[in-house]
């Protein structure tokens with residue numbers, strides 16, 4: 312039974328919807344997604360993975376009967392809204408919000424998710440389809456770094472999730488049961504480019520050049536210290552927070568540099584640990600972007616590919 316449900320989820324559901332979408336495509340209207348509610352246990356897991364709190368603003372894209380937005384408001388006091396094209400779903404969602412006494416926190420709009428302003432969101436949830444996720448991807452990548460995206464069942468192609476989990480969902484597909492995948496992405500800051508990093512080493516201000524390459528949240532790079540290139544050993548980016556390290560010769564001594572900090576537009580600030588046979592220090596560092604390179608992939612290409 313589990314196997315059958317996996318086949319339904321992985322093959323038949325996307326195929327059925329692909330047929331609908333092809334027809335919709337031909338009529339030059341936005342793609343649609345059928346209504347399949349997320350089981351409550353999966354809703355709870357989505358909110359837990361998104362680390363949703365009262366401070367968040369949650370938007371559910373294709374909100375159905377509103378269960379994700381209403382649960383977040385009821386459990387955590389989260390504000391937010393849902394959008395759905397189907398007026399019946401909007402009416403169900405509003406009833407749901409009234410019954411749960413959260414109408415002061417949430418709203419539901421009959422609106423195309425592709426025409427929705429997402430800039431207010433700190434968390435976005437969705438249970439859509441692979442092709443719709445791919446069409447949304449460039450829009451989502453433009454959101455504020457650190458915005459959490461939680462998707463039920465469908466991934467984002469080569470933008471690998473920061474976290475994922477598979478769970479049993481006994482009441483999925485109107486009680487037929489199955490399993491559910493939940494994916495979490497953190498929108499990464501765009502840090503690709505050449506940065507001028509400044510920090511004091513042994514009381515003397517040093518200027519390094521660090522070049523980052525970026526594919527979604529994966530970063531790698533090279534640092535140039537006193538004219539010599541050294542590979543960045545460990546580099547991690549989560550939202551706007553980054554860490555990276557390298558070993559370089561400074562003033563004739565080998566020094567391990569471990570940076571942690573935050574990126575904001577064309578600036579970075581943070582702290583660095585410097586350690587070597589002759590020194591151990593913790594210092595403040597700053598960086599300015601000298602040149603920006605494309606963070607892969609360029610947004611527009613994907614919209615064209617999907618439509």
Ligand SMILES: C[S@@+](CC[C@H](N)C(=O)[O-])C[C@H]1O[C@@H](n2cnc3c(N)ncnc32)[C@H](O)[C@@H]1O
Pocket residue numbers: 341342343344345346347348349371372373374375376377378379394395396397400422423424425437438439463
């Ligand atoms: C699979 S259901 C998910 C419902 C709800 N988010 C949940 O997880 O229980 C997808 C919903 O998206 C809505 N939908 C499909 N295309 C849409 C679009 N372009 N804009 C807004 N809503 C859309 C459908 O009407 C449907 O209610």
